[in-house]
Amino acid sequence: MAKPGKVTLSDVAKAAGVSSGTVSNTINRPESVADATRRRVQAAIRQLGFVPNEGAARLRSGSSRLLGLVVPDIASSFYAEIAKGVARRAEEHGHAMLLFDTGDDLDREVRQLETLARHRSIGALIAPRMADERHLRRLRALDMHLVLIDRPASEHDGCSVSIDDVQGGRMAARHLVALGRRRLAFVAGPVGVPQAERRLQGFRDAVADEVSVEPAVVHADSSDFLGGGEAARALLAMDPRPDGVFCVNDQLAVGVVNELTRAGLRVPQDVAVVGYGDTSVARSASVPLTTVRQPMSDLGRAAVDHLIRESEGVAESRMHHHSSTVFQPSLVVRESAPLPE
Amino acid sequence: MAKPGKVTLSDVAKAAGVSSGTVSNTINRPESVADATRRRVQAAIRQLGFVPNEGAARLRSGSSRLLGLVVPDIASSFYAEIAKGVARRAEEHGHAMLLFDTGDDLDREVRQLETLARHRSIGALIAPRMADERHLRRLRALDMHLVLIDRPASEHDGCSVSIDDVQGGRMAARHLVALGRRRLAFVAGPVGVPQAERRLQGFRDAVADEVSVEPAVVHADSSDFLGGGEAARALLAMDPRPDGVFCVNDQLAVGVVNELTRAGLRVPQDVAVVGYGDTSVARSASVPLTTVRQPMSDLGRAAVDHLIRESEGVAESRMHHHSSTVFQPSLVVRESAPLPE
Structure with a gap:
């Protein structure tokens, strides 16, 4: 049965033949203790299996670590x-x-x-x-x-x-434009998520700099791959159909890719798709995702x-x-x- | 600037007109303090913004929480x-x-x-x-x-x-057999992972109970979807080709499904695939995975x-x-x- 704390600071002091203050200094400010003394105290600490008590140290120093x-x-x-x-x-x-x-x-x-x-x-x-x-x-x-x-x-x-979510949105837009895509769309889950709104802002700004047509914006009921499927069906119903899609997360992007593929379209030839997050689903998707990586x-x-x-x-x-x-x-x-x- | 701990137990005691012991009892054993007194102490605690110190409590009680x-x-x-x-x-x-x-x-x-x-x-x-x-x-x-x-x-x-990993392996085997699959295969990453070995043991035992042919065992270099792709290529080279595959995790299973699909096979019609873990990739896979869920x-x-x-x-x-x-x-x-x- 474990009984942490049964060996005390004074036990160590007694064993090493020093004061309790010296033991404490050896633990907390080793540089203030003479080499030979410090080694003697450290040997006693090891021998007795003494574990310094952070709770007590905290009460003295005020810092809990x-x-x-x-x-x-x-x-x-x-x-x-x-x-x-x-x-x-x-x-x-x-x-x-x-x-x-x-x-x-x-x-x-x-x-x-x-x-x-x-x-x-x-x-x-x-x-x-x-x-x-x-x-x-x-x-x-x-x-x-x-x-x-x-x-x-x-x-x-x-x-x-x-x-920088705004910058992430900009990167996605610039990449799709560089691929020659001009009919762009933005896919997100429910309205009102601040991160998604900042990514849309960056996406819109960068699109406006390069393309004359405003991107389409699709909001799905959920921010997961089911929402992606729902968004893909909305994209398929648009005329003209988008050829470049930016999704605010990878799960949505996977849902979009799966649903577009099911409808007979080719990703990326017919529609290029960019996700966000570089999560594990991005790498393992049936078409591995281009995505915005965040340094978490x-x-x-x-x-x-x-x-x-x-x-x-x-x-x-x-x-x-x-x-x-x-x-x-x-x-x-x-x-x-x-x-x- | 934050200065936690500036209000002490005695400050509260003074404000409430009680002893420090009563304040301590109100915090730690409220049921031992008379209602009116307890309410007075609690009001003082709130008013002064007193935060009990777990470090001190721990030194007394020996329990850190x-x-x-x-x-x-x-x-x-x-x-x-x-x-x-x-x-x-x-x-x-x-x-x-x-x-x-x-x-x-x-x-x-x-x-x-x-x-x-x-x-x-x-x-x-x-x-x-x-x-x-x-x-x-x-x-x-x-x-x-x-x-x-x-x-x-x-x-x-x-x-x-x-x-129970052995039971998880058994469940996968029984399900594939119930689907009429008889040429079974087991896919894992590198040899020597205890969880994988237990799942294989259950899978083998349950297969032996029902099918006369031993399952094929394929080990890939990695336990992720890339390893799954590698394993799928090994499965495709087998004669006869397996029609039911159990993978020790979902990432491997996704890799197997993607690679089999790329080779022109249909999942589940030609090959049924079972994963393990019910992680997020199981739900978002291009063919959503049958998988063993663990109550983490x-x-x-x-x-x-x-x-x-x-x-x-x-x-x-x-x-x-x-x-x-x-x-x-x-x-x-x-x-x-x-x-x-």
């Missing part, structure tokens, strides 16, 4: 990739990551931040479901360091990390750096200036919209 | 789904989840468990990359409660939760229950008996191997 990541759905590959970057980067800084899944519940999100405060987390990286001012005020009232993930900085007077892991790592900079700066009474990091997406070219020969 | 989840790759949908179940269930128990990604590094895995011990976590749920006895001994030497995830109990003298979220929830039962039992000096929970998978029938008409 814990940080929180709060996301709407950890089972979605977007947030799972971010979590991977956060976990790895936190570890490099000597911190551990507490992960919370809000399941899109605003009240739960607030309770989870309260839990993080109780654990004296240095702060939270949060992708709030609603980035409206009222909800963010509620979160900020909890008086902890918050770094917003995947939300533009203007919505938050704090640090933030995001990926980098995003997670940068979010950790922002939070640690803020919390250490404030702890050391240095002036902290909030900042935002915006990553550029990149285009991955595959068969659904290949490079011109 | 933290538990760890240690997985090889949080970006894989299998572990991300488990994490979702663990996070939700931990929360229901009033615990928070520390998540670690080992990235398949055995030494990192040990260091992460040490970190969990330092944070006085009640224990860890762990899907160790290597479930060999030597590595498990190393983990158990850390003297903390461990619940093994997705590893059979025999490999661990502790609690475990897993999904239930697995995560059960793992939390095992850990809490063990840690509370030991803390209260009750006898703890290790136990294993084995979940049954289920078959999801779609177009790649539909029910007989």
Whole structure:
């Protein structure tokens, strides 16, 4: 049966023939202890199997070496990739990551931040479901360091990390135009998703620069491959039929490709299709997808750096200036919209 | 700037006109405090914005209300789904989840468990990359409660939760036989993955019960859709060609379906294909996959229950008996191997 904590700091001090303060210094500020003494203490720590107690260390130092990541759905590959970057980067800084899944519940999100405060987390990286001012005020009232993930900085007077969705839309448009496509269409799920709206904005702007005809816009009932099938049927009914389609995510794009193929059209010869996200379905699609890749892991790592900079700066009474990091997406070219020969 | 912890328990006690002990009781054992007093203390807590310190509470009670989840790759949908179940269930128990990604590094895995011990976590749920006895001994030497995830109990003298892979293989075989398929094949990635071997064992056993011919076994260089393409080319070269194929994961199955289709065969008419996992690619495949679904979220929830039962039992000096929970998978029938008409 496990009984962590049964060996105490004083046991180690006694065994090494030093004071408890020296043991503590060996653990927390090894450079302040003479080499021979430090080695003696470290040997005693190993021999007795002593595990320093972070809870006690925290009460003295005020720092928990814990940080929180709060996301709407950890089972979605977007947030799972971010979590991977956060976990790895936190570890490099000597911190551990507490992960919370809000399941899109605003009240739960607030309770989870309260839990993080109780654990004296240095702060939270949060992708709030609603980035409206009222909800963010509620979160900020909890008086902890918050770094917003995947939300533009203007919505938050704090640090933030995001990926340039407008630029992603522009990239998709420019690629389709470079392939010679002129009858363009944009496919998304339900109206009102901010990321989708920013991608549409970039797509529209870049199309307007190059082509005289406005792109068609199709909204499906769902943002998955079923929605893609539904959107494809709408595209097939258009006259003239689009020859270049940009979908706001890969699942929609796979649904579009499958349905167009079923209707006897060839992708990319008749219709070129571009997805978004470079998720696993993009690579394994029957026609592998050209898609916009987002640096999720980098995003997670940068979010950790922002939070640690803020919390250490404030702890050391240095002036902290909030900042935002915006990553550029990149285009991955595959068969659904290949490079011109 | 955030300064969590500036309001103390004594501030609340002063404001409410009670002792610090009463404030502590109101937080930890509300049922022991008279209604009127409790309401007065709670009002003071709200008014002052007091946040109880879990670190201090932990030093008194010995319980951190933290538990760890240690997985090889949080970006894989299998572990991300488990994490979702663990996070939700931990929360229901009033615990928070520390998540670690080992990235398949055995030494990192040990260091992460040490970190969990330092944070006085009640224990860890762990899907160790290597479930060999030597590595498990190393983990158990850390003297903390461990619940093994997705590893059979025999490999661990502790609690475990897993999904019956042998049964999953049996289900796939029985379904293909029920469809009238007699020339069966099994497709996996590299040799030596224990889960794949258990699925093959179940598949073989069930085939032997019903069909006189041994199934063909194909191993590809990778366990993804590229490996599936490679396996499909091997299947196409066989004489007689298999008419029913079971793949150990959905990515392989998608690769098989795409390559068979490219070669002019019809799925399921010429070859029925069954995948494993019911991941997102199963639903969005050009021919949606019949596949074996695993209850990942239930697995995560059960793992939390095992850990809490063990840690509370030991803390209260009750006898703890290790136990294993084995979940049954289920078959999801779609177009790649539909029910007989």
